Amino acid sequence: VTHERQHRGLTAASLTNMSYDMEPLKSGEKIPTEQFLPASDAKKLQKKRISFRAMVAIGLPTALAIIALVTGLLVWHFHYRYNGRVRKLFSGYLTISSQMFSDAYENSNTTEYKELASKVSKQLKSIYGQVRLLSKNHVGSNVQGFSEGSNNGIIAYYLSEFNVPESQVSAVDEAMASLDGVGNARKSRRGFGRRTDNSLIIDGMTSGAVDARLAGRNLKRSVKRSHHAHGNQTDIIRSPGFPDSAYLPNLYTEWQIRADPEHRIRLEFDVLDLEKDCRNDFIKVYDSLAPSEKQVIVEKCGYRLPGEKICGEKPPKTVYTIKSNQATVRFHSDLSYVSEGFSAEFEAFEPTNPCPGRFQCDNDLCVSPNLQCDGYNDCGDMSDERGCTCNETQIKCMNGFCKPSFWRCDGVNDCGDNTDEENCGNCKAQEFRCRNSRCIPAQKQCNGYNDCGDGSDESQCEKSIAVHCSALTYKCKNNQCISKLNPMCDGETDCVDGSDEAECKCGTKPYKSSRIVGGKDSNDGEWPWQVSLHMKTQGHVCGASVISNRWLVTAAHCVQDNEKFNYSQPDQWEVYLGLLNQGETSKSTLKHVKRIISHPLYDHLSYDNDIALMELDSPVTLSQNIWPVCLPEATHDFPAGKSVWITGWGKLREEVDAIASLLQKAEVRIINNTVCSKLMDNGITPRMICAGVLSGGVDACQGDSGGPMTSTESNGRMFLAGVVSWGDGCGRRNRPGIYTRVTEYRSWIREMTGV
Template sequence: MCAFFFLVRKNEYAKRIYIGSMKIQNQAFDNAYENSDTPEFKALAEKVQQQVRLPGSLTQYMNTFFYFYCLKVNRQQSKRDQPDRNVKIETTGFPAKSYEPNTFTQWELRGDEGTIIKLEFDAMYLEENCSNDFVKIYDSLVPIENRALEELCEHYSPSEPLTFYSSGNVMLVTMATNDKYNFPGFRAYVSQVPPTCSTKLTGPKGTFSTPNFPNYYPPNIKCDWEIEVPSDKVVKVTFKKLLLAEPGQENGKNCDKDYVMIDKNKKLCGDHQDGNIFEIGTTNKMTLEFLSDHSYVDRGFQAEYEAIDPVDPCPGKFHCRNGLCISQNLTCDGWNDCGDMSDEKNCKCKGDSLLTCGSGLCKPLFWKCDGVDDCGDGTDERDCACETGYITCTNKKCVSEKKQCDGKDDCGDNSDELNCKKNSEVQCTESTYKCKNGKCIDKKNPVCDGSSDCEDGSDEENCACGRKKLRSSTRIVGGEDAAQGEFPWQVSLHFQTYGHVCGASIISENWLVTAAHCVQIDDIFGEPAKWEVYLGLHDQRKIESFVVKRKLKQIISNPNYNPNTFNNDIALMELDSPIKFSDYIQPICLPNNDYKVPVGETVFITGFGATREGGTAAKVLQKAEVRIINYSECNKLMSYRLTSKMFCAGVLTGGVDACQGDSGGPLNILEGDYMLLAGVVSWGDGCARRNKPGIYTTVSEFRGWIKEKTGV
């Protein structure tokens, strides 16, 4: 293989590198060709040059220097490693110094014959825009697009595996940078490993996956699995995750690149992470074939197989229309357990906690009158007595006051946009927001929402909070790993030898917000010296260099906290010394004292708490999406134990909640461009139980007290 470069002179207005390649036929590879100083290399190069004639007009027109190397590419800038053992490659000066601007560098990697190359990135921190700075990986020693595995830029956290494999014993890593905005760069480790793939699977059940899952599979490979279960059964394969979204087949319809084929007649590709992709065979045998082409790889798939009875595929259970098997108790309970709603069709709703929709569906009562049409026919939003902070539309729908007079028809009959005054005409009352210039506006929750509503812009002052610096795809039950730096205000509170006990949120260089019940379990928990505070922590098993550990100077519980009812469940912690903010440590914004938590909004809860009721704490920070629930309906479900300082949040599908160890952590709500600390994880009946949502302390109710004690 030969490669050639046209390098434009440096004094030209535009600098470009043009890369191409050609293949030498009927010529066996010799190791001596690796070194351009050997006689063998020079002899071959002379033969090639006799066959290649470069047009002189092209040379003159481009005013270029022409470099030509056979078998060795860009030798002056290239770095070659023989990865017999782990070899480190990294940008110059990483991580202490930024990489150099205006460069093109490449690392040529070759393993022993019969092995493949494993490239594992330990850190990746480049400019966000891949058209400026990027790293590109090739399944060859020449940068040819149809052998490209992936193009990388921006920041990837350690929680996002970046491991690549070659199809043969060679790989090329290239890096190009422009003239500005340089970052630390990357560090990676290279090794050679034996190729593995196909296998035969027998027995009543088992699991299998593409090579290296959940890391990237190699390019240009073919894997076969032969599954055989007992002769009186049939095979069922369920793909727990299927990630085959190479460019051009993201939607899972055009499976002409990387795909898995079942019994030689059905192809699967695309991005499916919900575990609802499965295939039931007609016999006790099934074959699966996985193929990847030369370019662009993904994570692959993880699957399980089982033997099922062809007559009764779900013994003692409900058989969903899509083939899933669920407990009979999960039918007609308001939750879409099948995933295709077949368990919620033709139902008679059970118990007093369910609402019967006009469409025949059952829905939990706590979704009633929250401004979201869960029934699909508006049944759950009719005849609503709107709560405080909501207006009643002419059509009886409830809409948040913050959406009134915002120029959008949120009611559906435009009644929320009638009789609207301009901001300059608004009279100041208890329900309006007063700007610094003394004028009032009637927009609810205007502070730090990314829109300057006051004439003097004072509603957007002091908003250096609630914004993550890094990227990002109770333990929170039903959640997933957060990306590193995704919630930089999350704090892990450790008590003596107990390890992680509660969560908290950073609100300034000196202060944290947590739950009062975390520090009032016993008298000893109220002693500041017994606590250790970890800021910027992502994994409880790894204390990275950017993690900051602090002691506490003082703890201030709300004086009206009631341990029997959890009313006023909020506390403040002052650090023993100020912290410096970084990409991994940032404060979250505090809501104004008139902020109304928007019912029906989707929000995030985060924490290191238990992954299931009665379970152990999560090692990696978890996140989950929940929805703010109608207060009055939730209060009924919780036997009227809510106070005016609390609110509820949960999810429609069930199974997601805060749990032990998440207490004191944040309920994060996005307002404009900023995250607000709308709630503090407080209490609940168990974890992720049906019709038992999580209960949160309403932070806006304590805004004056927080300012009085902290100055924030």
């Protein structure tokens, strides 16, 4: 367990002997594995067996007990089964940002613990009260423990019990799932919390059904124990009665093991004896103080199979099929965080039917039949999109593929044979479509004359020409307009006065090389304009971009006050420049904010004009780790289909609360605004730009707000195409991310900052 003082709860039914110790976290160090050794005396460790003589001696009491048991079962049957009700347990955690963690919250007997536990239980009741199905079936909730969250906040772990009509079990499961990440569909990407009562601010809620084996009514003799492991200390915990007596049946024992900050726990199982039935005897280890199925690290039960083998990194959507009866899998990880480890999935199948109930791809991947012929390459080899019959909601490409109808006439060749871009009512065959939508004969392109009127027919030619100025042409400082597309800082002097190359100390980085959802770790100095904005009481909240040694660009919604925090006040912010790892802020440059300028027309309902400026209290020294990104002129064109980069420390997945430690990067594609508006319920304005991967899995998320969307332009320079603004969830299919279109604000930025 690392910096956040997260805790592992160990749930075991027949754990016989285990030792654990604490060791400091070292970068690149491997995590030791559990050791499973044979018991020295297996008979001694088995559950109690009653002899025949003992059975005779207790025959009468046993008979009476059986009568009592049958009576109890009849009562249970008529009360519960007649009424058709089922006991459901849900476990999860709440992240509380409005209170600071202290050691008093480790001890359930302290006043502080009891007071906060009472508030959390009441809050859970209030949350369930907002959903009628949950409120009428809620029995009660209990806090299982507290641990330290990010920025010294508090994570509260809980169990909630419901008594549910059998016919409504699925509906209750869905209702509980809907509480995870509750918020408006139009959701900003600022990482702030929301007030839930007079004293608690809940940043997020995660819950899930408890393992049915742990929720059984027959587990009456449960034992719960807590340990706090310290550095350079080894402790031993044992099953009840070990090694002198066997443990009782139906016994559920739970150990909560806490770690010192910046340490992890190493578990070694010295003696382990499990039955071969996973229903009645098993061990589970959780990265949680409650048995949350979303936080399971490992489970051991039944037969332990011999080791299985696939080496190296597996590309996405690739399956290795092993047709022999033996396999070996070897893992290597140099990461110490539980959530950053590795996992494997394997299936044994009948060779004649390798994908029962699913579609078999040519590469042996099995996908849902619903994904076949949906226009997306779900298999990775396009085999799920071949030989399809298109329906009325799809484009029928001439090459046989079917594509979503909203891709028609979006300016991108999605079919691969341009079928989706034909007959769009724009220009005929052998005609050139100008940026101003005029159509001219194709032979007039690059003839040295401005036939379009906006210069676009001459904009991608070997030689640029002077043209009449329009809203789509680049204007030099001498007021001359040229036909070339995006001439600024492309390494060639196109204006007679050289003004197109005069202010180009921007957009370069030491790497010429995606959480951000679906992204990858960045390298040190790879995105030198990326900024982390911290509130003094919250830690990282938003991102921003360096545009000069004094000015930053961010999102307007990042600097809007709410009932708890004064985001509009400059003295509440800390600015970290040149930062890669949120855990190493001391290694970055810290600055404070002198002034905040939010766009005067920002609309908090629609997120229109979602852009703001921050002036630093003093100039920052520019270096390879701190460097401004280039600002595009109003005429700069970022066409649909172009690949761009998004970066930030936001949430790695929509359903989790924690932000990324390392700066994340992801490559996405600009999406036509007309198409995007259809996908986003007509909520897109001309001052917004959409980007994403429509098949899902890659996107910005909460905590990325205000950060950059950058585009690599001519000469390798990076331009600020957009500012992370809002979205519907994170990484959902057909739900792209929405960004503020920076070209619309070039004059305003120059007027406010002089940059």
